[in-house]
Amino acid sequence: MFVHHPIFRPLAALAILLLIDLIMVPGFFHLEIKDGHLYGSLIDIANRAAPLILAAIGMTLVIATRGIDISVGATVAISGTVAAMLVGGTMVMNNGTPEYVANTPMWIALAAAMGAAVLCGAWNGALVAGLGLQPIVATLILMVAGRGLAQLLTDGQIITVYYQPFFFLGSGYLFGLPFSLYIVAAVFIVTALLMRKTALGLFIQSVGINPVAARLAGLKTAVLIFFVYVFCSACAGVAGLMITSNIKSADANNAGLLLELDAILAVTLGGTSLAGGKFNLAGSVIGALIIQTLTYTIYSIGLPPEVNMVVKSVVVFVICVSQSAEFKTMWRRAFPAARGGKAQ
Amino acid sequence: MTMNSSAPANPVLELRGISKAFTGVQALSGVSLNLYPGEVHTLMGQNGAGKSTLIKVLTGVYAPDQGQIVLAGQPIQPQSTLDAQHHGISTVYQEVNLCPNLSVAENIFIGRYPRKLGRIDWASMTTQATALLDRMQIRIDVTAPLAQYPLAIQQMVAISRSLLVSAKVLILDEPTSSLDEKEVDLLFSVLRGLREQGMAILFVTHFLDQTYAISDRITVMRSGEREGEYLAADLSRVELVNKMVGAPTAAPATAVAQADAAQAPAGGSRFGAFLRAVGLGRKGALQPMDLEIGQGEMLGLAGLLGSGRTEAARLLFGADKADTGTITIDGKERNFSSPRDAIAAGIGFCSEDRKHEGAVLELSVRENLILALQARMGILRAIPLKRQQQLAEEYVKALGIKTASIETPIGSLSGGNQQKVLLARWLVTDPRLLILDEPTRGIDVRAKQEIMDYVSALCKKGMAILFISSELPEVLRVSDRIVVMRDRKQGGEYPRGALDETTVLHVIAAGDQHA
Amino acid sequence: AKPLVIGFSQVGAESEWRTANTVSIKDAAKKEGVTLKFADAQQKQENQVKAIRSFIAQRVDVIAFSPVVESGWDTVLLEAKRAKIPVILTDRAVKVSDPSLYVTFLGSDFVEEGRRAGRWLVERQKKTPDAVLNIVELQGTVGSAPALDRKNGFEEVIAGNPKLKVIRSQTGDFTRAKGKEVMEAFLKAEGKKINVLYAHNDDMAIGAIQAIEEAGLKPGRDILVISIDGVKGAFEAMIAGKLNVTVECNPLLGPQLMQLAKDVVAGKPVPKRVVTQEGVFPADVAAKEFPNRKY
Amino acid sequence: MSTTSPAAARPARSIISSPYFTSLITVFLLLVLLVAGGAAYTGFLSVQVLFNLLIDNAFLLVIAVGMSFVILSGGIDLSVGSVLALTTMVCAYMLQTWHLPPLLVIVIALAMGTVFGAAMGALIHYFKLQPFIVTLAGMFLARGLCYLISINSITIDDPFFVAMSQTQLPIGDCFISPGALIALVTLAAAIYVAHCTPFGRAIYAVGGNEQSALMMGLRVARTKVLIYAFSGFCAALAGVLFSFYMLSGYGLHAQGTELDAIAAVVIGGTLLSGGYGYVAGALTGVLVLGAIQTLIAFDGTLSSWWTKIVIGGLLFIFCVVQRVMTMRANKK
Ligand SMILES: Nc1ncnc2c1ncn2[C@@H]1O[C@H](COP(=O)(O)OP(=O)(O)OP(=O)(O)O)[C@@H](O)[C@H]1O
């Protein structure tokens, strides 16, 4: 019956991608211990997918309420910039030897960055839930202005961070695995628990499917929608910290550029409908992994950069079509013999 | 079974051995049906018997798993509604299927616009639509969007739309469930006219009166099978009910009603006042009115369509905000700015529009059922799954909800069963006042009886109920007190027994004269 | 007299280099008492065209711009010419059918930058004449002029040398994050075979350096790193010994631009092509040069 | 939004609560914006500047017209910007490398865009895929195809294209470009189609309730495929206009134009959920965006980030004022 589980198809797609890697890229699955931690392509993919997974988790809930948040990338830039500026540090030349000085205690910097992200979410939430603007337009405003704000903070410069502990977030290792994976796991588990063990999941779905009925049943629809946008931005905020920490600098111009599109793509590849309602958190995580694996595969196979986009789009088309119920019916019609074997 | 063979001519449409299964449900098994020209053929059966499914198969919405559709001797396989229309089969579905954003006139004419020089002739369309609705004695602005009119008007629009095509076969799935008596009469006179012209009409209803008022032939369905086909003249009401439910009923519906009426308490005075609304009104929707409901009282709200009953209920529930007036509960003044406030004060509201305001279609029966309760308990205190299942099972049994399981999405239940789930949603919250707006719409006789009995029992235990229904006899039968509405204002208040159907109509009509 | 009015349409603010360029122009204008109408095109050519049209409508004295793309300027420049407003190009060139549509072009030569990077490597290779050097290349944004030119210039120089081989080339979109991500993949795919990294800008190089370090290799030693632009970050990396050389691409065009504008308005003849002063900075001069860097 | 239920909307409030009213507000706000700009900057309120709004945004207007149809039907098309770029590329390549006659080139390019759109529409309809995702993949595909043709930009020097680019149709002592004229004609044609043809009304029906439209016997499949085909056509036509405008083909042309188009359509009063709005709103929306940009260019003191922030801020003010005025009107 596993075949009918909603998670099956995204998983299958991921497996097929990995299979292609296995055949095409020698040593793709090779893992070794280097400097006391695991090292290899798979680790890279997971590590690099971490921000995308976080964004996708947040986006899943927004999409479940029939919304969309295209300001994720801008939020990433803002939170990353705030953190980098506060932790910051400058290099001073001291008799020809470089020395690093930190500015603000790291926890304050992190809290401020998350605060900025939550503020972004509150802004979006207020526009969507409070004013009733259409989500895509409401978040378009922050998408445009947010990156500008981040650039304003940095004067358009890349802020390099020289504070070692800060790097742990995005490129540190714990028990041999990248620390970012623990963060992602924690966010995922907390979110999943929130959805399962509280009524939040039910409420979000109800609001997404039939907001009028939900309100008449006594749900605080506006509060729920507001919360969802704040949550999404908070996820983006963490993603921003991770990206900043990983490249040891905040690039307000480019950090998280187009991350929103990838996040939305991940959510859909994971089997959540953009029409709202039923959602699939685990699916979104797998969707994000699919995207990152695909990107990584393109790099590893050594395709010329001109064909990147074509390959990516073709794969997305194929995955989407193969996931659709209609395709399944067609397939069954075309290959009736396979029915018994596959449907089990 | 008495298969009557005095058919006038050859059937214009035959269904032979139609079967259709959904995952987990055999909705139809081997159903046959004959439609003769110049006849009204009524399809009867309990909720979930498969009536709507049969109609959808017939009109190309679903493909049958087995069986044949024969139209005028030719087997056909309608692929879509449009295809069916081309074959001369025109349909009004149970759930209103129109476009809320388009104007009334467009909803009638879309797909077959009057044209002038190749472009749509809007002026002529408006005139024709107005004339068409005029024939059904509906006078509205046909250029306004459909969404602005109440469900009943929408239903009439859907019917006018189907009348427009020169069809051989007209199918109506519970068209009367949101119409009042006057409108039903109108509809029937239109249908009789069509019958005269030789059209074959397939009609689904749960109302026995209507069945006998118009049908020539009756097919009874039970659990996805055809129980039998009868001439209306040959089948008594009691027989019909027996055949629908598959076992002799304990007592005919009318008898129960009489017995109930006999032991009715005398007046409203025995109830402790629970809710009192003074001067409650909203501009353009309801003129200020007073209302008082006591604990354990069933207050009926009668009136014609659009008389403002739903509006009054929505104001009481905080779904719309009142411009004027106050609401006091247990002597304390309360102002509801949202349904949440009302729910917190112990009020429940079962809306008349289940598709848009009630059911959360993709969620399961269980989730729909506990939604209001969970909303009241808040996000953090999730009801344990065990308890949810227990509640769901309990109410599925108590209300006789026909569903494959409690995890089935409510959207795949039949219309009547969805209605029951939504009723259960409020029952589990154990409200002190339950507002029921047309709760029995689209529910079969037996279920209606069961539900009203159930509700009455709760009422006796102290729950206050505000009961809104377009079925006057029902309102008169069950209410302790009746408020008659007309023209969006209060028309008068009467204790039980002070009114009968004719007097209520008189009250409403009198209002019309004075206005 | 009335102050000179210059309308300047900038590409955007996509990189540190670009912001340094903007700052230089704004500062120079302020210093020279020139009224600067500044418009940011957010990386879109159509926005630049709109800005130039509005400059024409405002009747500025000189129009200057850094074109997003080379082609597609004929029409709007013709309008400027009809309105008798001289046009100065900065930083990037354009392809127009009639060269009289602009007065002069002030800026760096991307192909030359690529060549310089290539020449440095050719020289360097002479130290180890027998070894074959495998090169991985991090390109800029696909299709952008600097990416195309820096690639071509570099290839032109190393083409004659059979010991220099580009084994991987992929786009890193001029950003640190992408540079790091792509380099990680390169390292997994090619491993120790990589001897040289050629990055089209410093940001990608800095990202890639991190990837190299995380792979347990020493950037600058195990893998030679060559990049272009010469921003501060690159100098810091060179001081730390992680970057071998950066080819300067000078963004400080402000003073030269103001001078040109004044000359043009005064009717003085100006050369059709003004190349900015640019150097090549290997790691050994980095510490000395660092305090002089303005961006 | 969740706060308005169908039953809550009553005829008494209908006139002002209709999308018609929202569109009117937009026009009013646009006028306010222009007058404010005229007061603040000399030369802003000249006729040529207004014409420039049309000339510079002709391609955006054409895309927004196609996008209007898509959004009215409840869908979205993210591929338009890339299809535009692909069209410029194809035109340039066919003109410069194969030396095909320009009219033939234009026909081929338009046909290509139409087919591209239709293919996406078919995927969306027949496989029940999300328009957002299909067109997102379409966006990557079209951009990718540009690079396959060439990663360089290709200059067009075909005399016909050059003529179209440089012709100025005089109106008084100002002028307008042929491209702007074509865009206006396209808009007029689209308004006619939307309001006077069964296809146009079917778009509204599908946007209002696709299921109902199907039950009412409309050809939903055909309509949907046609809508995306039309959007693809508009994107290609915009691409041709863009080729006139820029005289070049380039894979990086018109990045992010899809968002501009969506914003224009929504600002013009069309609901993203489909079914409500007017095609003519596309024009007001495009003019609003253009006016904001022109304002910023006239100001000429903003740095890059301030430009972004101000655009965001103006968008915000615009949406909020529009929304608040509509809500006010609904309350009355
Ligand atoms: N799309 C569907 N998916 C799954 N089951 C369905 C679907 N449609 C109908 N059913 C099931 O088929 C059975 C027959 O339903 P149908 O709607 O035909 O009943 P009905 O006779 O019209 O009842 P009512 O009087 O309540 O409208 C029901 O048990 C219902 O749950």
Ligand SMILES: Nc1ncnc2c1ncn2[C@@H]1O[C@H](COP(=O)(O)OP(=O)(O)OP(=O)(O)O)[C@@H](O)[C@H]1O
């Ligand atoms: N025939 C009609 N023509 C125009 N408007 C109508 C008509 N019938 C009802 N309405 C509208 O319906 C509103 C009141 O309807 P409401 O739903 O409150 O009444 P109701 O008695 O509950 O009717 P229903 O049985 O349809 O629910 C009025 O404001 C009126 O605008």
Ligand SMILES: [Mg+2]
């Ligand atoms: Mg039914």
Ligand SMILES: [Mg+2]
């Ligand atoms: Mg009502």
